[in-house]
Amino acid sequence: MSDASLCFRTAVELAGMIRNKQVSAREVMEAHLEQIGRVNPKVNAIVTMDAEQALEQAAAADEAAARGELGGILHGLPMGVKDLRPTKGMRTTYGSPLFKDHVPDSDAIIVERERAAGAIIVGKTNTPEFGVGAQTFNEVFGATRNPYDLQKTCGGSSGGSAVALACGMLPLADGSDTGGSLRNPAAFCNVVGFRTSPGRVPVWPSSLGWWSISVQGPMARTVADAALFLAAIAGPDARAPISIEEPGARFLEPLERNFKGVRIAWSRNLGLLPVESEVAAVCEAKREVLEGLGCVVEDGEPDMHDTNEIFQVLRAWRFALEHGERLEQHRARLKDTIIWNTEKGLALDGPTVARAEADRTALYHRVREFLETYEYLVLPVNPVAPFPVEQPYVTEISGTKMETYIDWLMFCYAITITGLPAISVPCGFTPEGLPVGLQIVGRHNRDFEVLQLAHAFEQATGGWQRRPAIAE
Secondary structure, eight states, rough: OOHHHHHOOOOHHHHHHHTTTTOOOHHOOOOOOOHHHHHHHHHOOEEOHHHHHHHHHHHHHHHHHHOOOOOOOTTTTTEEEEETTTTTTTTOOOGGGTTTTTTOOOHHHHHHHHTTTTTEEEEEESGGGGGOSSEEEEETEEEEEEEEEEEEESSSHHHEEEEEETTTOOSSSEEEEEETTTHHHHHHHHHHHHHHHHTTSSOOOOOOOOOOEEEEEESSSSHHHHHHHHHHHHSSTTTTTTTSOOGGGGGGGGGOOOOOOOOEEEETTTTOOOOOOHHHHHHHHHHHHHHHHTTTEEEEOOOOOTHHHHHHHHHHHHHHHHHHHHHHHHEEEEEEEEHHHHHHHOOOOOHHHHHHHHHHHHHHHHHHHHHHOSSSEEESSSSSOOOOOOOOOOETTTEEOOSSSGGHHHHHHHHHHHOOOEEEEEEEEEETTTTEEEEEEETTOOHHHHHHHHHHHHHOOOOOGGGGGOOO
């Protein structure tokens, strides 16, 4: 079996092959390390590595398997961790010069669970400074490039994870999502990114234990792989007070389902932003796929008119807490968007934050009532295709000016503030060969049902199988 063949096997396949001793964990690791060595210099997705330790752990995994001791459902699988998550003994920079030599002495919960499931941490994946912005670049490591066009961005902030997956450098990688950081890079790189329900994957360490805007979740090349990964990292933890009690084993159940008669609301833009014609065309062409699955697809969307104000206020409030002291002490070493957003947060007053929370609650109920009629809401992930890597963010869409650096992400963060689970699944490519993602949104805490529809769509389209030429 060739190294390239191993690198583009799905995580489900690789896990089964290791478990059945068709291939060793060391062979799998060696194949992926070779792919990293060949492709990563072109895309800059994996920024910190310990290849020697990864090989030692792979050998130990094989020895354990020989004794009949399988470490878990991800036994022997190479894993990438976003460089915002603390990893014990492995450099974690948060994409910031302030932490360029930082080595944590403990793991985040998600990393603990990845290790407990038998995954082997190969390295850290690139992210923008403190995960701010949907374009992956920072002063520590530079920019991560889109493997389908090296002159374009891969999105962000989980951009390094998305690119590593697309290039066959890793079978699984984790990510996080506030305004779209799991979904946006997945859409730009033709992979899967799942924004899970708040609390589905417990978050720790965190200064805001009850914060539901930011979540962590799986990234993979297929929906089944994302489900396998989620099974390993989901489930309650006392350190995360909003964690959901349902165990992760739920996501090991079969994803197949009959969708005959299931009602779907199809939205072109949520009534919020224009969409580039090439992106709109790709998405519209796939509407018939859902209909072919038996779904009843109707035009429709809930009233989300105050999305932008709600999200901007709550995001800025979090920035004030997270970066206020840092701004005072290290202003010259922070990028401009962090400074702007933090200052906006510091200028907020109590009534403004309270009103945003009340408006968010009202919006949630409007969407909840809308989804009593429809089981799913489907829309584009992004209104634009990948743009030049030198461009920090989108400033205009089809003649409409974006007022801030995050406005163009509104299709994602509109869903964020509802707290609903949402996945980005490969939808197709523009005439220029750039990936487009479709966003599938489910009802409250119905993460498994979101995976089911995404899986059915993926199986019907097969677009995930198209690889970037540089990875071959």
